[in-house]
Amino acid sequence: MTTTKELHLVRKPEGMPRPDDFRLVDVTLAEPRDGEVLVENLYLSIDPATRPRLSRGHELDTPVMGFALGRVVASRYPDLKPGDIVRSAQGYRERFVSDGRYVGKVTPDPDLPLTVYLHMLGGVGFVAYGGLLVIGKMTAGETVFVSTAAGAVGSAAVQIARLKGCTVIGSTGSDRKAEWLRSLGVDHVLNYKKQAIGPAVREAAAKGIDVYFDNVGGEHLEAALACMNPLGRVAVCGMISTYNDAPVGVRNLSSIIYNRINIRGFVSSDFDELHPQFMQEMTQWLKSGAVQYQETVTNGMESAASALIGLLNGENTGKMLVKLSS
């Protein structure tokens, strides 16, 4: 008999989530039946995109929605065998039994740590890659602005933009993160907690912005719109500023008319066909050291709620993970 701890949502958060919006629950799992697989999660992926779902569309008393990387313990599912590494979207759980839906086998590169498959080689890296190349139509020589540039998606985006020959502006919320971004070669690093974002972006973007990769919305988006070059593109990946607080209305949208700006919300399924190219290119970048990363890791399911709250407070540098097992 297998047991598992799960983190359940027990109350829809208003504003910033609080620890008692969640409850740690012990669950006993049945043995996998024909066509099912038992997975032990190694790492939970803690993502900003979880936040808006908690207030809309998330059932109470079920595991918090999210991705994880795990190892198959037992399998009566045709394509998986014990020891296989899988990425899944089964929520914040130590172990789970699944019919194989939303469980995808990963073939890890022996020269790379497993965790990269939850960030640079996972959805996070892919959304940055396709967001810039397909949605943002970024080309060499352009100026690219990335908000929350020291986060998981942001740090992927700024490095991809540099490797593709662009001038990169990145915003972040602490001097420590700013330091890291400079070490990654970001051309202009802004600390929006120390500088008013509008004037700071304007100063950094002396030649205007061609692509704004938006993870924030609100005042960051206003600041970017005020500096967009004609035919500029805004690729909207997230709007973390709106997840916990009342949204700040964007007032300068009329600037998009004469500048003929394109603003596009997107998810990675918009460019699935790019995935093989992404995996090949990003794997090479990681192996050569051209792309670097940081991880902020907490330990055990007991830390999952505080990891999510910490992420929403910007306490992570790079990818936020919860380590469950080794």
Place this chain on the structure above:
Amino acid sequence: MTTTKELHLVRKPEGMPRPDDFRLVDVTLAEPRDGEVLVENLYLSIDPATRPRLSRGHELDTPVMGFALGRVVASRYPDLKPGDIVRSAQGYRERFVSDGRYVGKVTPDPDLPLTVYLHMLGGVGFVAYGGLLVIGKMTAGETVFVSTAAGAVGSAAVQIARLKGCTVIGSTGSDRKAEWLRSLGVDHVLNYKKQAIGPAVREAAAKGIDVYFDNVGGEHLEAALACMNPLGRVAVCGMISTYNDAPVGVRNLSSIIYNRINIRGFVSSDFDELHPQFMQEMTQWLKSGAVQYQETVTNGMESAASALIGLLNGENTGKMLVKLSS
């Protein structure tokens, strides 16, 4: 010696323009020299797009920027001869001498009144046509929402959308205009001065909105975004709500992420290559009566300032024109 009255901008308007932001000026024109043409304007085109320019980029003590339809009086310009009809962008003037730049010859269809070349067969009709087909990627069977639907651009857009097989929602600000829109076959007509726009759009758009043709911005844009179908398109032609009043911030932009909405500001040069097809199709529609129009016409250069202010107050139905000569 030729004289002309011109309406000059003498003060940048704050908020709604006032009559004394403008001054009627008598000007004496030199005879056209080699390469020049003397044009007598027949009609001024009064357009919302003039408003934002008055506060930004418009020189004081020069004619208010705008389009006109006129007749060549004297010409030493190779491609124009007396009697030719021309469309120009020389501002609010009775007559002008030009080196031919921004003066384009029109070959009027004998079965159509001249004024249609300032609206349905002019920039107004073309921006509606290309805005829907190219920027909005509208296809038959979709639901299209048009704001200021009884204005010049709006009334072109709703009729084009219907003729292309779409379900059309149109918003306007008076019962009289709403009545006209119903007579044009608009499926759902909203009077935003009598109904809160958000709930009204939601009720009309039972199947969601695929294309929003935005002339208003602000609350109209919020209302549309709240109802957009996945992969919906917002074609932003104008934002009249922001021209005179402090802009209302748009707070629900994060809705574009999971719905993968595209918001694109545009001007008609974005689809110049479509112009011959547009002229052919719109001419047929006008001749067959498939496309109808209204004009709100004032008389004489003395009325030009109040015509512009009236337009910004929504006093026009259809195209606002100033008749200068016959």
